[in-house]
Amino acid sequence: MTRRKRIRMAMQKNGRLSEKSTSLLGRCGLEFGWSKDRLFSKCENFPLDLTLVRDDDIPEYVCDGVCELGVVGLNVLKEKLLARGADKPGRARVLRRLGFGHCRLSLAVPADRPYRGVRSLKGTRIATSYPATLREFLRKSKVEADIVEISGSVEIATTLDIADCVCDLVSTGTTLRSNGLKEVETVFESECVLARTGLPLSAGQERTAARLLQRIDGVMRAADAKYIMLNAPADALSSLKKVLPGMEEPTIIPLGGDGKRVAVHAVAYEPVFWETMERLKAAGASSILVVPIEKIIA
Ligand code: PRT
Ligand code: ZN
Numbered sequence: 001m002t003r004r005k006r007i008r009m010a011m012q013k014n015g016r017l018s019e020k021s022t023s024l025l026g027r028c029g030l031e032f033g034w035s036k037d038r039l040f041s042k043c044e045n046f047p048l049d050l051t052l053v054r055d056d057d058i059p060e061y062v063c064d065g066v067c068e069l070g071v072v073g074l075n076v077l078k079e080k081l082l083a084r085g086a087d088k089p090g091r092a093r094v095l096r097r098l099g100f101g102h103c104r105l106s107l108a109v110p111a112d113r114p115y116r117g118v119r120s121l122k123g124t125r126i127a128t129s130y131p132a133t134l135r136e137f138l139r140k141s142k143v144e145a146d147i148v149e150i151s152g153s154v155e156i157a158t159t160l161d162i163a164d165c166v167c168d169l170v171s172t173g174t175t176l177r178s179n180g181l182k183e184v185e186t187v188f189e190s191e192c193v194l195a196r197t198g199l200p201l202s203a204g205q206e207r208t209a210a211r212l213l214q215r216i217d218g219v220m221r222a223a224d225a226k227y228i229m230l231n232a233p234a235d236a237l238s239s240l241k242k243v244l245p246g247m248e249e250p251t252i253i254p255l256g257g258d259g260k261r262v263a264v265h266a267v268a269y270e271p272v273f274w275e276t277m278e279r280l281k282a283a284g285a286s287s288i289l290v291v292p293i294e295k296i297i298a
Contacts, residue, residue, distance in 0.1 A: 005204030006047040007212075010067040013039070013052035017192050020100040021071045025050075027295075028215040047208050056080075058195075062092040065199040069209065073101055075130065075169060075190035082132035092195040095209075096216060099223070101192030102171065105130055108181040109165040110158055115184045121145050121165065127157030128167035130187075137187045155179040214297065222293045226272045227265070229289040231255060234262045236284035243279045245270035267293065 012018045025032075030048065032041045041050040051067050059080035062070040070077075070092065081091060107126070109115050118141045127148045128134050134147055150157060154168040155175050167187060170176060176183055194216065201209065228247070232240055234254075241247065250266035264285075272290050280288055 004202050005208050006049060007069060007201070007205050007208050008049050008051055008067040010051045010053055010058045010061045010070040010072070012055045012058070012072070015055060017055065017071065017073065017101050020098075021192070024071075024098065024100075024216065024219065027219045028212065046212070047204075048212065059084075059092060062195050062197050065197045068197050068201055068205060069095075069212075070195045071098070071192060072195060073103070073190055074193045075103070075105055075133070075188060077193065077195055078188065078190075079130050079133050082136060091198040093198060094193045095196050095213060096194045096220075098192045098194060098216075099220060101190070103169045103190050104171075104186050105133060105167060105188040105190065106170045106176075106183045107165060107167050107185040107187060108155075108170075108176045108183045111177075111180050111182045113165075115182070118143055118185055124164040125162070126165050126167050127154050127163035129154055130167060133188055134167045155181065215295075218295045218297050221269070221296045221298070224269060224271055225293045225296060226268050227291045227293050228268050228272065229263065229265050229287075229291075230280060230285040231261060231263050231287045232283075232285040234260055237262070237264070239283045240264065240280060240285060243276060243283055244268055245272065245276060267296070 011021050030046045031044045032050065033044065034041060039052050041052065043049065051061065053061065055072055055076050058070040058072040059077045061067040063084065074094065074097070077092060077094070107121070121143050122145060125146045125148050126134060127150050129149070129151055131147045131149045138145055148157065148163045150162070154166050156179060157163040157166050158181065159179065166181060168176070170183060173183060196209065228244065237252070241250075244266060246269035247266045250264045253263040253265070255261040255263055277288055277290065
């Protein structure tokens with residue numbers, strides 16, 4: 001009997017990460033028979049099955065090998081790994097940062113309370129849903145404080161006098177400000193990640209995971225990449241290369257018989273702004289085309 005090659009991936013069922021996680025898999029060419037109420041979804045054209053759960057359960061699933069892969073906020077993964085104890089076998093590790101779901105775990109104090117550095121938090125009560133991450137931060141900062149663990153609506157903890165300050169996720173900062181709090185320290189910067197179990201996979205599953213990673217890398221590399229085509233005098237090539245951001249070695253195609261003018265085709269891995277195009281023109285380029293790239297396998 002051949003060993004399994006299908007892998008199971010845990011993903012958030014319903015929440016901030018669901019749409020972008022789904023879209024990423026779609027751009028990787030994976031097709032699913034979606035149904036909102038289902039907890040499992042089998043990919044029809046790739047050996048992967050999705051398990052759709054609450055984000056809090058994903059680290060546990062991945063650590064225990066219930067799912068070989070998981071898509072989850074690094075904040076949740078780190079918290080669960082710290083809470084679980086770093087020495088337990090079968091831990092999860094991060095394979096890729098996925099470039100969405102950015103946020104930070106921050107300390108915030110009432111706006112009218114003076115703040116004189118992290119040491120001034122000594123002896124305070126800090127409300128958070130991330131006790132293990134906060135505990136690690138306080139230990140490293142050599143500050144002793146009381147951690148008040150609450151599961152939601154952390155931002156109202158000071159108003160309710162459950163705590164003196166809070167440690168919560170922030171993205172725009174609006175929630176903190178509208179609750180009379182000011183952000184004073186960043187504890188942890190987070191984004192959505194692809195994690196894999198520390199437990200061994202079968203050879204077939206390793207190959208499946210490697211194929212998926214190659215596709216994810218292809219999609220992510222293509223996100224900012226552009227294909228640039230332009231015509232230019234052959235002797236302007238070196239100055240053009242200086243202008244083009246993150247360009248690979250270009251393909252040069254002679255135009256006409258005398259070799260004095262060439263067509264240049266290249267992939268640029270950084271954004272190409274109008275200013276860049278103007279500088280290309282000033283360096284001698286004409287007929288400049290910049291087109292988006294859908295996928296790249298390097
Ligand atoms: O139901 P389930 O348990 O699966 O979802 P959930 O409600 O626990 O999580 P969800 O969907 O809200 O968030 C999932 C993940 O998104 C988080 O674990 C983070 O990795 C990431 N993320 C990115 C955020 C935010 N940005 C964010 N702003 N998660 C939460 N927030 C909250 C924050 O807790 C605070 O209440 O948004 C508020 C602050 O936002 P600003 O813009 O006002 O600063
Ligand atoms: Zn959650």
